[in-house]
Amino acid sequence: MKILVVGGGGREHAIACALARNSETEIFSVMAKRNYGISSLAKGVHLCGETDVNGIVSYAQKKGVEYAFIGPEAPLEAGIVDRLLSAGIESVGPTRSAARIETDKAFCRDMMELHRIDGCPKYRVFHNPHDAISFIHDHDGDLAIKPVGLTGGKGVRIMGEQVDRAGAIAYVKSLSSGVVLEERLIGEEFTLQAFVDGTHMVPMPLVQDHKRAFEGDIGPNTGGMGSYSMPDHMLPFVSDKDYKKALAIMQSTVAAMERTGHPYKGILYGQFMNTSDGPKVIEFNARFGDPEAMNVLPLLSSDLSDIVRAITRRSLAASQITFEQKATVCKYIVPAGYPDSPNAGDPLTVDTSSGALMYYANVEERNGKLSTLTSRTLAFVGIGPTLEEAERIAEQAASGVRGRVRYRRDIGTGSLLEQRIAHMKELR
Numbered sequence: 001m002k003i004l005v006v007g008g009g010g011r012e013h014a015i016a017c018a019l020a021r022n023s024e025t026e027i028f029s030v031m032a033k034r035n036y037g038i039s040s041l042a043k044g045v046h047l048c049g050e051t052d053v054n055g056i057v058s059y060a061q062k063k064g065v066e067y068a069f070i071g072p073e074a075p076l077e078a079g080i081v082d083r084l085l086s087a088g089i090e091s092v093g094p095t096r097s098a099a100r101i102e103t104d105k106a107f108c109r110d111m112m113e114l115h116r117i118d119g120c121p122k123y124r125v126f127h128n129p130h131d132a133i134s135f136i137h138d139h140d141g142d143l144a145i146k147p148v149g150l151t152g153g154k155g156v157r158i159m160g161e162q163v164d165r166a167g168a169i170a171y172v173k174s175l176s177s178g179v180v181l182e183e184r185l186i187g188e189e190f191t192l193q194a195f196v197d198g199t200h201m202v203p204m205p206l207v208q209d210h211k212r213a214f215e216g217d218i219g220p221n222t223g224g225m226g227s228y229s230m231p232d233h234m235l236p237f238v239s240d241k242d243y244k245k246a247l248a249i250m251q252s253t254v255a256a257m258e259r260t261g262h263p264y265k266g267i268l269y270g271q272f273m274n275t276s277d278g279p280k281v282i283e284f285n286a287r288f289g290d291p292e293a294m295n296v297l298p299l300l301s302s303d304l305s306d307i308v309r310a311i312t313r314r315s316l317a318a319s320q321i322t323f324e325q326k327a328t329v330c331k332y333i334v335p336a337g338y339p340d341s342p343n344a345g346d347p348l349t350v351d352t353s354s355g356a357l358m359y360y361a362n363v364e365e366r367n368g369k370l371s372t373l374t375s376r377t378l379a380f381v382g383i384g385p386t387l388e389e390a391e392r393i394a395e396q397a398a399s400g401v402r403g404r405v406r407y408r409r410d411i412g413t414g415s416l417l418e419q420r421i422a423h424m425k426e427l428r
Contacts, residue, residue, distance in 0.1 A: 207227050227294075
């Protein structure tokens, strides 16, 4: 089996590692900057822009690949899957029209409302900034301000927490696209990811990501500073009823996409806020989360290559997919100044004796030496029978990195988890 992995971050390194567990799978890679973790696993690497659809398809055809696994969202928006399909190459990733579930927040909310899918917050879509500003002027209470298009997970502003009314208006004026204004959801976030073949859906373990830059959940949003999952694949502040509701929302979404002629194939990522009234949809993503992929893929005890075939052949079944009953903790190392003014070019050294998995992200390697670039650098994942053990392994690895970098020490700790549980009990 020849498969092309599109993307060069930590998420794609995790995908490549999972595929490489099958010795008969040949991995090829397309990425904008060289990821040395992926390069060490790939039979061939092509450096080009990840939205260079013509270049990617040409390389795939040249290498005779049969399948593609799309990591980031930008190539999906550029229509990479459509072009690959026209070239006879099946993909784990939705077509451009189906990827709108992530790339167009207005489409997503309108689709949920039209098909009466549960968990949709109150919202308004504005394509004229003057109308959005008038709404903000007249609105009492907090608002989530979301640009319609892609923002790399960093575009949401909360009026009432991060910005005041004047700041919210200034932010809307700065946007080049439309905006979705939503009620602010209060609760605890969690992520439910699933394999989808257009009709059938198989869920993965629940994960909680940490978007805020600094310990204690303060500071600006980032692409994700780290995440954790539990041995039972649940989260202690998500009840069975909550989980079943979130799962039903995902299934209803897949069914709605198929009914409207946009069957969804690939990885569906549901980011939920568990509120006092149960799970509400913050957003859907059309691919694996980063870092959440690094929590679930190391636990996958099934052959990812077989899952790729099943997705593309629309023969996915829950009996095909199993995960180990272990906890995971992922901690991201980031450069000094991240996310507002990250510093590139700083050397760093890594202690590899911790037993943690290490995933390359936005880092440069020359002559065996690593240095920072301008985004998240390396991810360390601890795996163990308990959350405490997994966190200990991840912490030992992250604390062993030397250089002008930092990370969030509190991710995966028992004290932070207890805060989550207490917050949920307080809300309910």
